[in-house]
Amino acid sequence: MTTSAPESVLDVISELLIERLEIPxxxxxxxxxxxxxxxDSLMIVEMAIAVHDMLGITVEEEELRDATLEEFAASVEARRTDR
Structure with missing residues (x-):
């Protein structure tokens, strides 16, 4: 296992979905x-909190409803690099 390459935002969000929200x-x-x-709305809130906790990015519920996983990850990544 290589530890030198950081996880992509897509990987982190995918892991959150699988591990914390128990999505297959x-x-x-x-x-x-x-x-x-x-x-459901509880899952949306849980995901928003998890993204904030793991990546330090605040996301709106609408973002979590309107984008694909890839689009959402790209949006979060863009905000991380703007800091």
Whole structure:
């Protein structure tokens, strides 16, 4: 296992979906709409909190409803690099 390369934001968010929200790993694909992964409002809130805790980025609930996993990860990554 290589430890020199940092995890991508997509990897971190995918891991959060699988580990914390217990979404089956075969359902977590870059092209999947976040609204299909986060099926209720509690999951959306939990994901927003988890992203803030892990990555230090505040996300709005609408972002989690309107984007695919890949689009959401790209948006979070852009905000991380703008700091």
């Amino acid at each position: 790993s075969d359902e977590v694909r870059a092209s999947t709409p976040m609204r299909d992964l986060l099926t």
